[in-house]
Amino acid sequence: MEAAVIMPKVRKSRKKLSIGMIVVYIILIAWAVITIFPFVWVVVNSFKPSAEVLRSSFSLPQEFTLMNYENAFSRLNVLNAYKNSFLISGCVTIGVMVLSALMSFGMTRYRFRGKELIRSLIVASLMFPAFATIIPVYKMIIQWGLLGKPIAVILPQIAGNLSFATIVMIGFMQTIPLEMEEAAYMEGANVFQVFVRIIVPLCRPSLATVAIFSFLWSYNDLFVQKIMIAGHRKYYPVCTLLEEISSKYGTDFGLMAASVTIIVIPVMLVYILLQKNIIKGLTAGAVKG
């Protein structure tokens, strides 16, 4: 009799706990759906003719077609935009990695007058959004005859990512113990050998962080691309091309869905492969370690 009275109580408290957990899971999964559904919708609709997208965008394609993709590749030259984006963002990434590694080595391994001034200049430049420098930079690029060329995007984007990259690199280099360098230096290696052979390999994790955010910021930055390349279709990177699609072919739903898919899928694949590094890279500075 007693056991029968106690049992339901225990069961009840266990059940209550699991109900709470189930609700939590339902909310979390619902949010996952909210996050992913728009992308799925676009991918599914990219395989339908535009008329069908307009009629029934929630069902699977009734007549499966690759026409939108054929259009995207023939009319819009998406491949060329990829090539331009990789050229631009690749150069930005390499430039930022090299310059920030050099600067942070100088800032952490030397003592000199004006060091604090330089440090605060670097930190202060984080407060300059692209808006506040773009018009004079635009003028300079015109004067140098570079407007409309990939280099016109590369140079300002390197400068735009450099301060933050240097701050991340300084933080990391400060934690590297000096013993190895000391040993190598005593053995007769010069500073540059120490830098290339010891420091750069040791800094690989933070260089990866720098590479990831420089690449993605550069790749995704429409503002600078738009100002520096506008009108020179041959050199359009991905974002500029997308913006043109949206203003020119805004009524061709199938084509727009296909374009978004073409842009999103490669990023998604890379993201799935490198997600830990990417999440770490993009939240660098905000999250320690």
Add this chain to the structure above:
Amino acid sequence: MLYKKKWPLFLFLVPGLLFLLVFLYIPFVENIRNSFFDMASVVKMPGQEFDFIGLDNYKRLFTDPDMKVAVINTLKMMVLTVIFEVGIAFVLAVMVSQVKKLQQFFRTVYFFPVVISATAIGLMFKLFYNYNGGMLNQILEYFGKEPVLWLGTDTAFAMICIPTLWSYIGFYFVILLTGLSDIPDDIYEAAAIDGCGKFMQVFYITLPSLKPVFFTSVTLAVTGALKVFDLPWVLAPNGAPQGLTHFLGTYMYQTAYGLNNYDYASTQALLIVVLGVLVSKGVGFLTKEEA
């Protein structure tokens, strides 16, 4: 220090500093200078001089009705980012930290929109908002309702905010989740032994311990709201309809590259910098005040 010879220091510092000098510091100062002149064109013609107009552009900032809209929209966006981005991210982070399974899955999924360019997201939402057969109007039609002009006067601002906020929640989610995992478990255990329920634990342990992380998130969110450009530009170019959806960034772009009023645009850009400094100082001040 270790390295006796000082000259290599120049080789380490000069290339980077040169870049910053040429592409950040000098343009920044020149931008301030430009705001006091009447620039007829970006590049001066030979022998051309720009007229000094003093504070005219600054006076205009305060009387320009479009500017007022842009400032208000940007301030609204700041408030919304704090409430919805940081707020939803916090709720999700607390929930995910409680569950044992699928943690990594949620992290991966929630963060995904952050890596997608705002331009692509804008294009995607354009398909949802389209009047003729866009996704939202198809849903309305299914329920027998009239289609809505989503990017029309009444709803455009909200419709631009939704994807902007939605796409970045994952970013703050990861920051807050990392902050949560840094709180030692024994505090929660001690609280549980003292009879503190799960919900109270959030109030008395999680929130106070997360304060520095909140500070970082809120600062990033409000300064991020100042830099909004790509998404509104793709969804509603030139602040369509009638400049109602302008943000500081889009209005500055339109002033410079749409209307070729480079000096006034420089003044607007300066305002963005000043607001950025003010709001991040303000957030710092507020969080210190509470402590």
